[in-house]
Amino acid sequence: MRGRHAGLALLCVLAFAAGAQPVASPATGEWNFRVLLDDAPIGEHRFVLTAAGDERRLSSEAAFAVKLLGVTVYRYRHSAVEHWRGDCLRRLDADTNDGGDRSEVRAGREAEGDGPALVVVTPRGRSALPGCVMSFAYWNPAMRAQQQLLNAQTGKLEPVRIVALDEGRVEVRGRGVAARRWRVSGPEQPIDLWYAVADGEWLGLDAQVRGGKKLSYRLK
DSSP, rough: OTTSSSSSSSOOOOOOOOOOOOOOOOSEEEEEEEEEEEEEEEEEEEEEEEEEEEEEEEEEEEEEEETTTTEEEEEEEEEEEEETTEEEEEEEEEEEEEEEEEEEEEEEEEEETTEEEEEEEEETEEEEEOOOBBBBBTTTTGGGGGEEEETTTOEEEOOOEEEEEEEEEEEETTTEEEOOOOEEEEESOOEEEEETTTTOEEEEEEEGGGGGEEEEEEEO
8 A cells, every 4th residue: 555645645727527617626625534445444534624815724644554353464644734825835744654664755845946946855855846736636626637746655746647537426424426536547556536526525536555455535
């Protein structure tokens, strides 16, 4: 499961899909997810989005524990705070413990070369990303128009391809909800995201992780 929960770990234009209407980026919100591995609950991931003027702050807290025969064989913890202006990331502070492997990512806007850039610092070094940078902000429809996204767990800018797929129904809070599926393809296994057809609310995600297992998020 390494590297699949960033900011997820939880993302500068509105996305348009064939036959779909644009959905505005939320100013505030809260998403509390049950996390399942092969349909067995293993933890939670909570996102809280607040706003002050033209800036937004997203906090993310994840905690998973996988057990085998009653013994915990894997733990995952991720904590991140993102500061946004419009749909551009201004600052990021993220800490992750992925099965004992710890990582830190710090990023902030600085003057760099010909103009301001998002400077990302990790234990491996420092990089400067010019222009408007987005993370894997699944809560933000603007993410779906991007071709590169910042991984909050690794600090890497990853190439992605994001496309709208089919519609279906997702079990959320004890009832089936009509949802549209979007697929994020990148360096690792694809992630399928589910959004309510009615209002575009982020409902959950599905991804294949190590060992061929299925990791799922569903709103509580």
